[in-house]
Structure formats: structure tokens, C-alpha cells
Amino acid sequence: MLDRGRIAKRLLDLERYSSRLEKIAPASFEKYMEAGHELKAAVERYLQLISDIELDISLLVYKGMELSLAGDETSLLERLQGVLGKKVIEEVRPRRTLRNKLVHAYSDESYDEDAFAQAHDLRDIVEFEKAVKRQLGKKRA
Numbered sequence: 001m002l003d004r005g006r007i008a009k010r011l012l013d014l015e016r017y018s019s020r021l022e023k024i025a026p027a028s029f030e031k032y033m034e035a036g037h038e039l040k041a042a043v044e045r046y047l048q049l050i051s052d053i054e055l056d057i058s059l060l061v062y063k064g065m066e067l068s069l070a071g072d073e074t075s076l077l078e079r080l081q082g083v084l085g086k087k088v089i090e091e092v093r094p095r096r097t098l099r100n101k102l103v104h105a106y107s108d109e110s111y112d113e114d115a116f117a118q119a120h121d122l123r124d125i126v127e128f129e130k131a132v133k134r135q136l137g138k139k140r141a
């Protein structure tokens with residue numbers, strides 16, 4: 001059974017961090033590159049939090065639907081494609097990749113470009129929220 005209360009709370013967290021990110025993200029990549037370290041760190045932190053919340057919600061949906069056991073994050077996301085939609089899950093993956101780069105301090109040339117691109121276009125987060133809310137709205141079995 002879906003834990004609707006916990007999922008709803010995490011969706012509110014997702015909306016709050018997305019809104020904060022939208023307010024601070026520079027309008028252009030050039031402005032992002034010129035921004036001080038503090039702004040870049042804030043953008044990266046919000047992206048990390050958003051990614052972690054998306055995974056938390058995915059786990060709650062997965063557990064609530066009592067799908068077969070997934071071995072790791074990748075297989076979890078693959079199994080949720082049929083529930084939340086392939087396009088929605090495909091949009092979660094790049095943020096998970098960036099999140100891992102941020103958390104584990106991997107060095108990569110596309111790091112700044114990835115962070116800016118994800119901070120500047122948050123439509124995929126809205127689609128993720130809609131897909132989860134559709135699941136919450138379904139009749140209980």
C-alpha cells in the first residue's frame with residue numbers, strides 16, 4: 001500500500017527546493033560561470049537534494065506498489081518506468097549522475113554545463129511530480 005502521507009510530504013519538499021533553485025539559477029551559462037563559488041554551491045546542493053528526494057519518492061512508490069525486489073538504483077528506476085513512465089524516469093537519470101559527481105567529488109569537464117542545464121530547466125521535475133500524483137490518485141486495490 002502506498003504511504004500517501006510520506007509521498008505527499010516529499011512532493012512538497014521537491015516543490016520547495018525546485019522553487020528555491022529556480023529563484024537563484026542564473027539566466028545564462030555565462031552568468032553561471034561568472035557567479036561566485038557560493039551561488040554555484042547552492043545550485044549544486046539544491047540539485048543534489050532534488051535528486052535524493054526523487055529517489056526517495058521512487059522508493060516509496062516502488063515499495064507501496066509491492067513490485068518485485070530491485071537489486072540497485074538502476075534496476076529500481078527501470079522497474080518504475082511502467083509505473084511513472086519511461087520519459088519521466090529517463091529525466092531522473094541525468095540528475096542522479098550529476099548528484100553522484102557532486103557527492104563523490106568526481107572531476108568532469110561537463111560538470112558546470114550539466115549543473116547549469118539542470119538548474120535552468122526544471123520541467124522534468126514537474127513531470128515527475130505529476131506522474132507520482134497520478135499514482136497517488138489511483139484507487140486503492
